[in-house]
Amino acid sequence: MAITETTKSELRELISRYPEPRSALLPMLHLVQSVEGYVTQEGIDVCAQEVGLTTAEVSAVASFYTMFKRYPVGKHHVGVCVNSLCALKGGDSIWRRITNELGIGHDETSADGQITLERIECQAACTHAPVMTVNWEFMDDMDEAKAVTLISNLRSNKEVKSTRGPKVRTFKDVSRTIAGFDDGLVDEPGIDEAMLAGLKAAKQAGS
């Protein structure tokens, strides 16, 4: 899918939010990623034109940030946290299990194009370890069995719901949300037991 005039006008809308055009560059790269599934050369070119930078300058920025992919990503991006706490609490075994299941490794995409796997860093959800993400939405308190079911559901296009967030959409869809365009999903539940643990304990203790 090519970058259309509609996308270009959205890129300009992003630029208009900032005092300096270049500040919009990260959201703009998220937006072109949402259109083409990754940051293509065309995406780089268009961002460079709109902001008034060289393509080399934009490439230098895009290549610095892990979230910007320079190769096609599957329909879903699946992350497994393998930082210390998650790894020890089951992240490592989840990783082994689903890489075996899918026959692919880090930064690789399944042959059916459904899933790209990534070993991800701490997701600021350590109270929910081990953590996975689907298109960056939280999949908390995972284990091997849940991970296998998750992968199978994603591959067969069954409905999957984030544990703190909405029904899973696609990598492209969520890239658009991250770029800064509302998706109407703000009211999907986002609070769970772990987030309420202290409040509950305080109420029990009568404080």
Add this chain to the structure above:
Amino acid sequence: MTKLVPNLTAHWDETDSYTIAGYQRHGGYSAVKKSFELGPDAVIAEVKESGLRGRGGAGFPTGMKWGFVPQGDGKPHYLVVNADESEPGACKDIPLMMANPHSLVEGVIIAAYAIRANQAFIYIRGETPHPIRRVRQAVADAYAAKLLGKNILGSGFDLEVVVHSGAGAYICGEETALLDSLEGRRGQPRLKPPFPAVAGLYASPTVVNNVETIASVPAVINNGAAWYKSFGTEKSPGIKLFAVSGDVKRPGIFEAPLGITMRELIDYAGGMVSERPVKFFVPGGSSVPLLTPEHLDVPLTYEDMAAHGTMLGTGTPMVFDTSRSVTQAVVRWIEFYKHESCGKCTPCREGTYFMVDILKRLEKGKGQISDLDLLVDISAQISGRSFCALGDAAATPVPAALKYFREEFETKLVGVK
């Protein structure tokens, strides 16, 4: 037993805690009105007096930071909220933005008013779409309620707020790297001085504050500095979000006065998940040295943590029981720093690379006794010689782990077992 004090978390069990209606039902945005009555200098004075310290890890006094911004300099001023929570172990700002984003927005209005900024940015970690939705909505609702935009509540004060997404770089939690990133560049740290208070975003005076810090401001203004200081200790006043994770029964967010102990927090979290006791814990994210069971009763304050060779950091303890391998934990932390090193300076870029190599050799049982000294030596070469705090952070896990668990490392040497 230190009592928990739900403040920011007080209404999270209400289904609409994240909405403007839910927030205003409990007095939300009344601190904005009060601040406009006080005037900006009195707001800074009140925050100074409260002793509120930065909750992002460094613990710098917030009111003092605001006071560094030159006034009447004719330049635009900026407030930037660091919502790039990525420190391994830290998981307090993301839940806060999910459950109570309006406390952040209200804090932004007050802080911007105090430092005379008419433009603020909330730089949120890119990998967190749901908090991004919640904060974007909170900002939109605040605009609709005339709490943002031109002439807020008839005060004559204007404020525009942009919610900005990062793109997956831990280094952007470092304030000057964050500013470069917000300017649309690679997120690499800047040489200090000049400090952001003088030359920050677009080379203008800028305050960068953590989410929890800013969200704590409305309660300080509403209830007064004396109320805030009635919690905690003299040097570590106030209330803090403690996110307890790891091998406890009920990991979660516990809001308590500074000075609560690890033992008390574990107790509130339902105790250890199995019968196994604590082997080690990391009080404030992987960037602070670990502690052991002998430290369970040390008050979690800036000064007590420093006295025991570590730091309060983000105040988000990870607890590991006796079934866990300290060497495995350490190698993943160092791999993390290696991956997240921005590459700007040699000690951090190369040092983390060397350390990962050596730690992996140890994990394979192929280490030499000299490797242990080499690890300590490399840590010392990184610490204090790196461009920014990421390097110093990368240098912390190994020396502490070796100090308390050298024998475990020695089982990883060639010929052992």
